[in-house]
Amino acid sequence: MGRRREHDEKTAAALLEAAERIIAAEGVDALSLREVARDAGTTTRAIYSLFGSKDGLLGALGVRAFNLLQREIEALPASDRPSDDLIEVALIYRRFALEHPALFSIAFHHADPAIWPLFRTAAMDALGVLDERFEPLADADLLGGRSLAEASTQFRALGEGVAWTELRGNPLPPDPERFWRNAFHALITGFAAPAPRRGEVRRVSRTTP
Secondary structure, three states: OOOOOOOOHHHHHHHHHHHHHHHHHHOHHHOOHHHHHHHHOOOHHHHHHHHOOHHHHHHHHHHHHHHHHHHHHHHOOOOOOHHHHHHHHHHHHHHHHHHOHHHHHHHHOOOOOOOHHHHHHHHHHHHHHHHHOOHHHHHOOOOOOOOHHHHHHHHHHHHHHHHHHHHOOOOOOOOHHHHHHHHHHHHHHHOOOOOOOOOOOOOOOOOOO
């Protein structure tokens, strides 16, 4: 018989959940492995056995973040209105940020070059699923000459910015969900307009009252 592993997936899950709770309450920089182990009902030895280091633990949280996002986006049925589908994807981003602020922080804000490589593959997989949601718009020539990667990056940048605005407690009038819907409707419908060339200033015509 093989030797039974001292620390299993259940222990790993408990440690990740504990780390997520602590980061949400105190921030990434305040994360203590002893506090994580104590909160999970185990020892720091379990952390080193399962994740190798504090960076390994944070990297595993990054993987968890993008796996969760990917599953949620994949679970959203595709309709015959891809623009509306993308607005629903934006609301998935919102729910993820509100329900998992610690994971959102690690995935999109905590730019540590030692940690990013640990969840780069999970991030690329999740963002690839997002890129696929832009393919119907590209096929219908509704990206204004933008590439899938460019449109997807602009989409993510807006989502990250609005999410941080809401997480900081700033008001989003007239109500947060409607704000998100309106912001992404403006972005997505704006994709249909040709992207301005480098150095080009687009003039807005005004009618005289």
